[in-house]
Amino acid sequence: MKYVLIIWLCINDPSMELTDRCQQLIWDHEPFDTLVDCQYRAHYLWKDLEPAGNIYMSSFCSGLL
Numbered sequence: 001m002k003y004v005l006i007i008w009l010c011i012n013d014p015s016m017e018l019t020d021r022c023q024q025l026i027w028d029h030e031p032f033d034t035l036v037d038c039q040y041r042a043h044y045l046w047k048d049l050e051p052a053g054n055i056y057m058s059s060f061c062s063g064l065l
Helices: 035-052
Strands: 002-011 022-032 055-064
Touching: 002 035, 022 035, 022 055, 035 055
Parallel strands: none
Antiparallel strands: 002 022, 002 055
């Protein structure tokens, strides 16, 4: 089974329109071979974004049939 990473990114910035603050991304151009690989990618992506301080991220991995 292959896995894709689904991510929600939100920016806490009062100067932006509310509708522009959050985006959904689906990382499916290179599906992951294992659930653990997908989870690691989400973890490392968050570690790259966390220092910005005003970005919030939620993610999960979903299997492809």
